[in-house]
Amino acid sequence: MPEWLETWRSPIAQDALRVGIILATVGGYLGVYVVLKRIVFVGAALAQVSAAGVALAFLVGWNPLLSATLFALAGSAFFAQPWGERRTSREALIGAVFLTFSALTVLLASKGAHGMEEVQHLLAGDILAVAPEEVVRIWALGIVVLAAFVLLRKEFLLVAFDAETAQALGYRTRLWEFAFYLMLGGFIGVVIHLVGLVLIFGYLVLPALGGLMLARRMTQVVGIAIVNALIATIAGLLVSILFDLPTTATMLVFMSALAGVESAAGALLSR
Numbered sequence: 001m002p003e004w005l006e007t008w009r010s011p012i013a014q015d016a017l018r019v020g021i022i023l024a025t026v027g028g029y030l031g032v033y034v035v036l037k038r039i040v041f042v043g044a045a046l047a048q049v050s051a052a053g054v055a056l057a058f059l060v061g062w063n064p065l066l067s068a069t070l071f072a073l074a075g076s077a078f079f080a081q082p083w084g085e086r087r088t089s090r091e092a093l094i095g096a097v098f099l100t101f102s103a104l105t106v107l108l109a110s111k112g113a114h115g116m117e118e119v120q121h122l123l124a125g126d127i128l129a130v131a132p133e134e135v136v137r138i139w140a141l142g143i144v145v146l147a148a149f150v151l152l153r154k155e156f157l158l159v160a161f162d163a164e165t166a167q168a169l170g171y172r173t174r175l176w177e178f179a180f181y182l183m184l185g186g187f188i189g190v191v192i193h194l195v196g197l198v199l200i201f202g203y204l205v206l207p208a209l210g211g212l213m214l215a216r217r218m219t220q221v222v223g224i225a226i227v228n229a230l231i232a233t234i235a236g237l238l239v240s241i242l243f244d245l246p247t248t249a250t251m252l253v254f255m256s257a258l259a260g261v262e263s264a265a266g267a268l269l270s271r
Contacts, residue, residue, distance in 0.1 A: 007241050015135050016127045016237055016247070022142035023191065024229030027203025028211075029149060030184060031229075032222050035208040037160050041091065042079050043204040045098040046185050047197040049075035051123075052101040054193040055108035064193045072189025076181035082174065124248050125196020127237075134194055145187050156180055157218070199248045203229055206255035210262035214269075228258045 007013060034043050053071030057064040075097070130138075149156065159166045159176040166173050188200055211224035236251030 008238060011132070012128055013237065013241060015130055015132055017234065018135050019127055019130050019138050019195070020233035020237060020251075021230065022139050023195065023200075023203060024207075024233045025226055026142045026146050026187060027200065028207040028226035028229035029146060029222055030187065031204040031206075031208035032211065032218075032225050033149075033156065033160060033180070034184070034204045035212060039079075040205055041094045041098065042181075043184070043188070044197075044201050045094050045101070046072055046075045046079070046188050047192055047200050048098050048101045048105065050185075050189045050192040051197050052105045052108065053189070055105045055112065058112045059108050065190060068193050069186060069189035072185035072192075073182060076185030077178065080174070080178040080181040121196065123197050124246065125192075125194065125199055126247060127195045127199065127251075128247055130194050138191060138194070141187065141190050145183055148183060152179075196248060199251065202252045202255050206252070206259045207232070210259035213259070213263040213266035224262070228255065228262070232258060 034040055050068040050072040053067040053069075054064045056062065056071075057067035078097075079094075155166075155171065155176060158169075159171055159173050160180065163173050166176070192200055207225040207228035208221070210228050211221040215221045215224055232251050232254035236254045237247060239245065239254075240247040240250040
C-alpha cells in the first residue's frame with residue numbers, strides 16, 4: 001500500500017478529517033449568514049478577540065478554551081449592540097477592534113513561554129494536531145450550534161434581513177441579533193485555539209461566497225456552501241499529506257479555487 005495512503009489512514013489524519021467535516025458543515029452554514037449580513041469582518045474581529053483570549057490564557061495559566069470562549073462572547077455582546085447614527089462607521093469600529101486585539105495577541109504571546117510560536121499557531125493552526133479527546137467536544141458543539149440554527153432559521157432570517165417586519169410581528173430583534181452573535185462568537189471561541197484564526201475565517205467566507213454567486217434560493221446557497229467546505233477540507237487534507245504541504249493553506253487554496261470557479265460560472269449563467 002502506498003505510504004501516503006497509510007498516512008491518510010492514520011489516526012491523526014482520521015481525527016483531522018472528523019474535525020474538518022463538522023467545522024466545514026457548521027462554518028459553511030454560518031458563513032451564509034455572515035456574508036449575507038455583510039458582517040464578514042465581524043467574524044475576523046471575533047476570531048482575533050478569541051485569539052487574544054488564548055494568548056492571555058497561555059501567559060497566566062488559564063484554560064485556553066474557557067478564556068477564548070469568554071473573550072468571544074464578550075466580543076459578540078459588543079458587536080450585537082445597535083450602531084445607529086454615529087460619527088464613525090461600523091466598519092471603522094470593526095477595524096479598530098481587529099487591530100487592537102491583533103496587537104494585544106502579539107504582546108501577550110511575546111511574554112509567553114513559546115513567544116511568536118504561539119502567535120503563529122493561533123493564526124495558522126494545525127488541524128492535524130487536534131487531540132483525539134477534542135474531536136468529540138468539537139462534534140458536540142457543532143451539532144448544538146447547527147441544530148439551533150436549523151430550528152430557528154426562520155426567526156434568524158426574518159430578524160437578519162427584514163428587521164422592520166420582525167418588529168411589527170412582535171419579535172425582540174435586539175435579543176435575536178444578540179443570540180446570533182452569541183452562537184457565532186461561541187463557536188469561534190471554542191475552536192480557534194485548535195485550528196487557528198485563518199481556517200475559521202476561511203470557513204466563514206469562501207464557501208458561502210461561491211454558493212451566493214452560483215445560486216439564489218437560500219437552501220441551495222447553504223447546500224453549495226457546505227459542499228464547498230467539505231470538498232476543500234477533504235481535498236486539502238489529502239493533498240497536504242500527499243505533498244507534505246501546510247494543511248490550513250492547502251485547504252484555503254481549495255476553498256478559494258471553488259469560490260473562483262463558481263463566481264465565474266454564476267457570471268456566465270446570469271448573462
